Amino acid sequence: MFGLFKKKSKLELLQEQYKKLQKEAYQLSTVNRTASDQKQAEAEAVLNQIKQLELQEGK
Secondary structure (H helix, E strand, C coil): CHHHHCCCCHHHHHHHHHHHHHHHHHHHHCCCHHHHHHHHHHHHHHHHHHHHHHHHHHC
């Protein structure tokens, strides 16, 4: 109940975006390989942002 209004952190938002992009890339891989590769590249960029954020929080 109390977690209902909890705002998600930037890290959580990026992780959700990464999962979404990975899922889209997988679905596109059977239909359009170039679009799938593009989604995979976007997911990799988000993953790099996640890693940078984790490093900053770790310090």
